[in-house]
Amino acid sequence: MTADTDxxxxxxxxxxxxxxxLWRYCLVLTGARERADELAQATCxxxxxxxxxxxxGTELDRWVFRIAQRLWLNDLRTQSVRHGEGLAPxxxxxxxxxxxxxxxxxxxxxxxxAVMALPEAQRLTVLLVYAEGRSYREAAxxxxxxxxxxxxxxxxxxxxxxxxxxxxxxxx
Amino acid sequence: MSEPRxxxxxxxxxxxxxxxxxxxxxxxxxxxxxxxTLRARLDALTLDTARIRTGFAELLSNAPQAPEFNCDxxxxxxxxRFQTTxxxxxxxxxxxxxxxxxxxxxxxxxxxxxxxxxxxxxxALYATVTLSGVGQTTADAAAELERVSAAIEKPISLSDVSxxxxxxxxxxxxxxxxxxxxxxxxxxxxxxxxxxxxxxxxSEPGDGAxxxxxxxxxxxxxxxxxxxxxxxxxxxDDAFIGQLAAVYSERL
Numbered sequence: 001m002t003a004d005t006d007x008x009x010x011x012x013x014x015x016x017x018x019x020x021x022l023w024r025y026c027l028v029l030t031g032a033r034e035r036a037d038e039l040a041q042a043t044c045x046x047x048x049x050x051x052x053x054x055x056x057g058t059e060l061d062r063w064v065f066r067i068a069q070r071l072w073l074n075d076l077r078t079q080s081v082r083h084g085e086g087l088a089p090x091x092x093x094x095x096x097x098x099x100x101x102x103x104x105x106x107x108x109x110x111x112x113x114a115v116m117a118l119p120e121a122q123r124l125t126v127l128l129v130y131a132e133g134r135s136y137r138e139a140a141x142x143x144x145x146x147x148x149x150x151x152x153x154x155x156x157x158x159x160x161x162x163x164x165x166x167x168x169x170x171x172x
Numbered sequence: 173m174s175e176p177r178x179x180x181x182x183x184x185x186x187x188x189x190x191x192x193x194x195x196x197x198x199x200x201x202x203x204x205x206x207x208x209t210l211r212a213r214l215d216a217l218t219l220d221t222a223r224i225r226t227g228f229a230e231l232l233s234n235a236p237q238a239p240e241f242n243c244d245x246x247x248x249x250x251x252x253r254f255q256t257t258x259x260x261x262x263x264x265x266x267x268x269x270x271x272x273x274x275x276x277x278x279x280x281x282x283x284x285x286x287x288x289x290x291x292x293x294x295x296a297l298y299a300t301v302t303l304s305g306v307g308q309t310t311a312d313a314a315a316e317l318e319r320v321s322a323a324i325e326k327p328i329s330l331s332d333v334s335x336x337x338x339x340x341x342x343x344x345x346x347x348x349x350x351x352x353x354x355x356x357x358x359x360x361x362x363x364x365x366x367x368x369x370x371x372x373x374x375s376e377p378g379d380g381a382x383x384x385x386x387x388x389x390x391x392x393x394x395x396x397x398x399x400x401x402x403x404x405x406x407x408x409d410d411a412f413i414g415q416l417a418a419v420y421s422e423r424l
Binding site: 129163 | 181185217226229239297
């Protein structure tokens, strides 16, 4: 088996278990469920096309997230704007209704809404560092930005989120 | 006394995030003890990140059905060809990407073979380095096994899975297949080949003898016993995997 075939197999077999995380990444990137569905699928196609470029032994999710981001920035976002759809109005996102403790779910959903109200660049950094627990360096690699930019995005996000989230928890 | 050092919001954020190399932790902590304004600034940046994690974790279960990339294994009838408006639609035809409609249609059908295929797809991503860095104390390994055993209601001890002349036990984790817990025990052979023993509660109780097969190009063996279904998979030595299965089917 050649290295290319191995890489292709790794991508082919890795995309299915990775898909929920990819879709979530796309949701945060695009800010809208429908666009997230489209981008996640387009990303899978592109990843399969380019599978021989995947380096075995590296994390597939980082590689796939970068593909999603490039597709969105270079192509799909432009199309969305051109077609008059605008950029990710937060109201479009239909957050999941979960069964269980309504108090705790409300809180988690509110937090999610607050994050999604941030600018695209900040919410993506928040996802990678706070939801996925990645280091600054890993987030910088995925987002293809300097580590200083990760820090400034998080600092800005923290300032805004702390106001919103902490204020709400105090009132409960 | 020297002039108090000023810290940027970025430095304080890195401090809160435990990115110590960037944040000059000690300097910040010294200043915090004396500087009320700095404490207030830090408070204004403090965030309950656990809540963010929880909120985003809930989103995962709302992801749509994953596209199916291995269409040769899955009957196409419940699926529709993925129709994309995206300009690379032609690639869809070449790559035979399918999307399941109707909520999990892809995962239904013959349930038991389905789970084995998914185990194989997942295991195909394992390389030696996936596991070579994992080192647990015996006590940690035993505690972990106890935790995963509880998930599938099947007692598994370290002595059950140990085969020191053939395999180094690495770790256990709980995965999920169609909402059912699936336990994966991971090993490295003496040559560094990743091997997994996976166990799931069978949808129908019954005993089935060990059978060997190939999944995703890897050697695999499967059997069922006492309400659980088992797979051993890894590498390409069919005889070796068969031997492991024979031992485990006795012990477990």
